[in-house]
Amino acid sequence: MLMIKCPWCGEREQIEFSAGGEAHIARPEKPDELTDEEWGSYIYVRKNPKGVHYERWVHSHGCGKWFNAVRHTVSDIFWDVYKIGEEPPFVPEGWDGTETRDDYNARLSAGTVTVTGAGAGTGETK
């Protein structure tokens, strides 16, 4: 069973949650001025990445609160969860989704991982 950490209730089984799809899609401020393409894209078009996915969940059979999460869509391993309104956590480019954030950071501090590129750093929440 996939375990998901609700920011309020802690770690629970996935069946307590409902997925809410891609996060951080802002409703257009002036819908009247959108073209059909822009409006259709806002409603239907999604990133649907094979990799790091910023997404919404709701703890529907728990506290009922919405929150955001970062998950790797190949392994389904979560990098982090964060409350609505909080800044999305920084995910290093070197994280390939095969290990949890704690394991990744442990390897990083042990010096057994070489991180390059824009994501070079501690992997801590920015």
Place this chain on the structure above:
Amino acid sequence: MTKYSIFSLIRNALSYHENWQKAWRSPDPKPEYDVVIVGGGGHGLATAYYLAKECGITNIAVIEKGWLGGGNTGRNTTIVRSNYLWDESAALYDHSVKLWETMSQDLNYNVMFSQRGLLHLAHNVHDMQEIGRRGHAIYLNGIDSEFLSPAQVKEMVPFINLNCRYPVMGALLQRRGGTARHDAVAWGYARACDEMGVDIIQNCEVKGFKIDAGVVRGVETSRGFIGAKKVGVVTAGHSSVMAEMAGFRMPLESFPLQAFVSEPLKPAIDVVVMSNAIHAYISQSDKGELVIGGSGDPYISYSQRGSFDQIEHVAGPVVELYPIFSRVRMMRQWGGITDVTVDRSPIITKTPVENLYFNCGWGTGGFKATPGSGRVFAHSLANGEMHPIAAPFAMDRFYSGALIDEAAAAAVAH
């Protein structure tokens, strides 16, 4: 290429089956093709087949990341039907069913298409209204559909438990629906394509597209650059990934959908029985295994596994409806990645990149459409204009609002 027949079978039996030819070659990619098809599943191979057979284009490569039919073509529950609500869908899926009916003869390959009939159970008033509306709409489109009473359902499936938690109130029957052998479809198309000169290139992953001034020139692959005048992308669950490489996004989300097969049993159930309300569908393969499927996972994933709770979600209703199967052991379970659109209808379309075409969004029910999808996509690729049956399924429907909402007919059961 040797024609498969009873005589070739006898001849080869006499030589201990040691002289069968390979069904298709494994050529090195040429520098350029007229058409490159990305994705060697059923739909991609069917596209190449119809391009070569009906459109006079044989300088084609089918490029496959893994092995032929190793994606959703080999991961579905092999159900074929055309009882869809809307005119556009009825035209597309029934075009397919008609091609299924002659496919084994056309390909000289037994795809074991079995029109054993297909039941949609109704468990509540809403279900009855849904099958009533859909059944009549289908009938008006010239597709066979019959309404059955619970007693008639019991006659077809004697051990069904009609008075279960959600009692069976009736059913919609399509007698022309049924199943086919999924691997044979991929292999049959591959063999027929190869015979017409199509290069089938396996273990070759597309890494990117070469696009000059908005026109596609070829694909970058793990085996180097392959030039192409036209490119057709038929990559199911990975369509969003391919679109991202080409510089645009699609109205798609990818979800795992899992299925199960049981240990082989003696013949028990000779129709396909589906139920949208309780999310389970079942048929029996020619080997005797029960093939069982349900609904997809609720969150985006490319994991090709499927989540644990779905197993219970599917097994529960199956045991409730068919108590006789309660002691049957499941032998295998697997997941495929389905590319789902919001209206549960496919996308067969031109793209912002010239000469680059996408055929995707078949979601949880693409297998049944394999030949029809391939044929209309082939004609669209060859002519540069979308085939009339494919035209309503273009991507611009998400901007115009002309959605083809098949959620009731297509969202669950395949």
